[in-house]
Amino acid sequence: MKKLLILLCAFIAISATAQKPTDKRLQGLDTFVNKVLKDWHAAGVSIAVVEKNKVVYVGGFGYRDVEKKLPVDENTLFAIGSCTKAFTSSMIGMMMKDGLVDIDKPVRNYLPDLKFYNEFLNDHVTLRDMMSHRTGLPRHDFSWYGSTATRLELLKRIEFQEPSAQLREKWQYNNFMFMAQGVLIEKLTGKSWENNLREKILTPLGMNNTVMSVVDMEKSSNRSTAYDVRNDTIHAIPFRNIDAIGPAGSINSSSKDMANWLLTWINGGKFNGKEIIPANYLYQAMTPQMVTGAGLPAGENKDVFSALMDLPGE
Numbered sequence: 001m002k003k004l005l006i007l008l009c010a011f012i013a014i015s016a017t018a019q020k021p022t023d024k025r026l027q028g029l030d031t032f033v034n035k036v037l038k039d040w041h042a043a044g045v046s047i048a049v050v051e052k053n054k055v056v057y058v059g060g061f062g063y064r065d066v067e068k069k070l071p072v073d074e075n076t077l078f079a080i081g082s083c084t085k086a087f088t089s090s091m092i093g094m095m096m097k098d099g100l101v102d103i104d105k106p107v108r109n110y111l112p113d114l115k116f117y118n119e120f121l122n123d124h125v126t127l128r129d130m131m132s133h134r135t136g137l138p139r140h141d142f143s144w145y146g147s148t149a150t151r152l153e154l155l156k157r158i159e160f161q162e163p164s165a166q167l168r169e170k171w172q173y174n175n176f177m178f179m180a181q182g183v184l185i186e187k188l189t190g191k192s193w194e195n196n197l198r199e200k201i202l203t204p205l206g207m208n209n210t211v212m213s214v215v216d217m218e219k220s221s222n223r224s225t226a227y228d229v230r231n232d233t234i235h236a237i238p239f240r241n242i243d244a245i246g247p248a249g250s251i252n253s254s255s256k257d258m259a260n261w262l263l264t265w266i267n268g269g270k271f272n273g274k275e276i277i278p279a280n281y282l283y284q285a286m287t288p289q290m291v292t293g294a295g296l297p298a299g300e301n302k303d304v305f306s307a308l309m310d311l312p313g314e
Contacts, residue, residue: 093281182247
């Protein structure tokens with residue numbers, strides 16, 4: 001059986017009726033997914049399975065609204081979170097192809113309003129560094145999370161964020177660096193990050209249900225409800241508006257739409273034979289750029305690891 005790529009857009013809650021796939025290779029998928037929903041106290045999930053240049057299966061399981069018993073389907077909107085980052089950097093890749101930016105030049109050549117904690121970072125941080133989470137800055141997420149600051153106000157806060165490592169010394173996840181990429185896109189095009197995304201990616205890929213803010217998501221009649229779990233019971237909670245940090249994580253999409261995004265990546269950046277993501281950027285984006293960490297065991301496994309390391313060599 002050839003390898004299948006599965007894209008899951010999941011949410012916290014309980015299980016319900018399932019849509020059975022017709023492809024024999026996916027026999028039992030509905031039973032498996034419903035068990036996962038039950039075990040994880042999850043309300044619903046939307047799944048797309050793609051193979052080469054076609055969608056093998058797309059459908060929903062469980063509920064988008066548990067109280068009203070509204071089922072999830074292939075068009076149900078879910079927050080895709082930090083998967084948004086790949087959309088933002090792909091637009092940088094398009095600008096790179098057009099000669100508007102060099103991702104290995106200091107980013108302040110293109111966005112002078114972006115200032116870092118010291119002059120060394122100002123003179124050396126590149127777009128590639130920002131894309132690769134290797135600027136030396138830790139997350140500093142409390143500086144934006146729950147804030148009512150605008151995107152440009154958040155950009156100014158970067159100047160006061162102290163690095164915890166040297167540039168390119170270690171991988172440290174950072175939402176601010178992707179927000180800043182969005183501001184760069186806005187400055188160089190004269191259009192909002194949202195309009196650029198709609199024009200350059202969503203419309204060409206037929207991702208017509210996808211929206212880029214909680215406000216627009218809540219206008220949809222087919223959207224997931226937000227939940228958390230308390231004492232193995234799910235509870236509806238309000239969505240938090242994160243539009244200001246949007247280029248780092250505000251897209252809301254469906255499995256049907258996201259299947260087209262996945263098809264584009266596994267087909268060399270092309271969708272229906274037309275290049276959407278420049279091939280040169282795509283191959284770099286799929287190539288390791290920074291070591292994320294050694295992943296050494298901790299806790300109880302640490303003693304076992306230490307004992308193994310003490311064994312005599314051959």
